[in-house]
Amino acid sequence: MELGWLLWGAALLLGLHVLTELSAAANFAVRLGFYYLLCVLGSALTAPVCVLVNGGRTVKNMRIIKAVVKTFKYFFGLRFEVKGLENFEVEGPAIIVSNHQSVLDMMGLMEVLPDDCVQVAKKELVYAGPVGLIIYLGGVIFINRKSTDSAKMVMAEVAKTMAAENVKVWVYPEGTRNCTGDLLPFKKGAFHLAVQAQVPVIPVVYSSFTTFYNPKKNLFTSGKIKVEVLPPIETKGLTSDDVSDLTDRCFHIMRETLFKLSGRPGEVKDSS
Numbered sequence: 001m002e003l004g005w006l007l008w009g010a011a012l013l014l015g016l017h018v019l020t021e022l023s024a025a026a027n028f029a030v031r032l033g034f035y036y037l038l039c040v041l042g043s044a045l046t047a048p049v050c051v052l053v054n055g056g057r058t059v060k061n062m063r064i065i066k067a068v069v070k071t072f073k074y075f076f077g078l079r080f081e082v083k084g085l086e087n088f089e090v091e092g093p094a095i096i097v098s099n100h101q102s103v104l105d106m107m108g109l110m111e112v113l114p115d116d117c118v119q120v121a122k123k124e125l126v127y128a129g130p131v132g133l134i135i136y137l138g139g140v141i142f143i144n145r146k147s148t149d150s151a152k153m154v155m156a157e158v159a160k161t162m163a164a165e166n167v168k169v170w171v172y173p174e175g176t177r178n179c180t181g182d183l184l185p186f187k188k189g190a191f192h193l194a195v196q197a198q199v200p201v202i203p204v205v206y207s208s209f210t211t212f213y214n215p216k217k218n219l220f221t222s223g224k225i226k227v228e229v230l231p232p233i234e235t236k237g238l239t240s241d242d243v244s245d246l247t248d249r250c251f252h253i254m255r256e257t258l259f260k261l262s263g264r265p266g267e268v269k270d271s272s
């Protein structure tokens with residue numbers, strides 16, 4: 001009986017291997033499916049550990065989640081080359097902003113995530129089964145992107161509490177995934193938050209995934225991702241009138257860095 005199961009398992013693996021060798025679409029589906037499976041299984045196994053170790057929803061769980069997710073890259077042959085981690089060493093809270101290309105970003109996020117740092121996420125993610133549970137347990141802040149007023153209220157509350165709780169907040173200012181090799185225009189929430197809390201903004205840039213990951217071309221191979229944590233941008237003394245300038249400044253620094261890291265220096269033309 002046990003030998004039977006073993007043979008079926010081996011046949012399934014062999015079949016999948018042959019399929020992925022024959023078709024780019026199958027290769028893409030299998031690899032992405034496997035990533036989702038890792039996320040679901042990893043979350044289901046990690047959630048009880050978080051509850052047992054830290055008692056419930058707290059940013060401290062991010063350390064456990066980070067340790068688990070940092071192993072995922074080995075399954076996909078992904079390598080990270082990280083520069084500038086010392087720029088996270090600001091005293092007190094900060095807003096971290098980064099480009100958001102894909103669900104695979106969770107690996108890049110956990111590769112550099114500083115301690116005591118929560119992310120801002122769309123509220124729909126809380127319903128993603130075990131993944132939603134782990135995100136909830138990690139202390140992630142959920143916003144309703146369809147209601148600016150409600151998102152503003154949540155952000156204002158975060159601005160009040162982040163200093164008291166000494167947490168950093170990670171925001172994807174593009175507000176959605178974008179795997180074009182460029183940046184979408186930035187939403188302003190992260191920068192309002194930084195100005196309201198009078199804390200620095202730390203930009204983090206990941207090189208373009210397009211050489212190894214492109215859903216439109218069914219491309220998902222191994223690859224190298226360059227990550228650069230840029231120096232903090234101070235907001236002390238800035239007011240809401242300065243938010244647009246701050247947003248533009250971050251956008252341009254990050255776009256220039258994105259092109260540099262992706263091997264396209266000098267391509268920064270006028271944006272948006």
Ligand SMILES: CCCCC/C=C\C/C=C\CCCCCCCC(=O)SCCNC(=O)CCNC(=O)[C@H](O)C(C)(C)COP(=O)(O)OP(=O)(O)OC[C@H]1O[C@@H](n2cnc3c(N)ncnc32)[C@H](O)[C@@H]1OP(=O)(O)O
Pocket residue numbers: 038039040042043046065068069100106119120121122125131134135138140143144145147148151152155156171172173174175176186187188189190192193243
């Ligand atoms: C163990 C196994 C584990 C397996 C799983 C692995 C890991 C998971 C674990 C943990 C990690 C979880 C990480 C999850 C990441 C999820 C990422 C996302 O979900 S990205 C999508 C959600 N995020 C965002 O949308 C953030 C960016 N968006 C914004 O900041 C927006 O500004 C907004 C606040 C949502 C509002 O949206 P809107 O479209 O209305 O934006 P605008 O910027 O155009 O603003 C309109 C208007 O309002 C003013 N404004 C905006 N914000 C504020 C504010 N806070 N206060 C005051 N005013 C504000 C803005 O200035 C505009 O006005 P004006 O044009 O006059 O300037």
Ligand SMILES: CCCCCCCC/C=C\CCCCCCCC(=O)OC[C@@H](O)COP(=O)(O)O
Pocket residue numbers: 036039040100102103104105106122125127128129130131175176177178
């Ligand atoms: C009982 C319900 C069961 C539902 C099961 C759902 C299974 C989901 C499984 C795995 C999900 C792994 C994803 C990890 C988290 C990814 C976070 C992310 O990248 O979210 C995208 C969000 O930033 C922006 O969304 P859009 O680009 O605007 O869209």
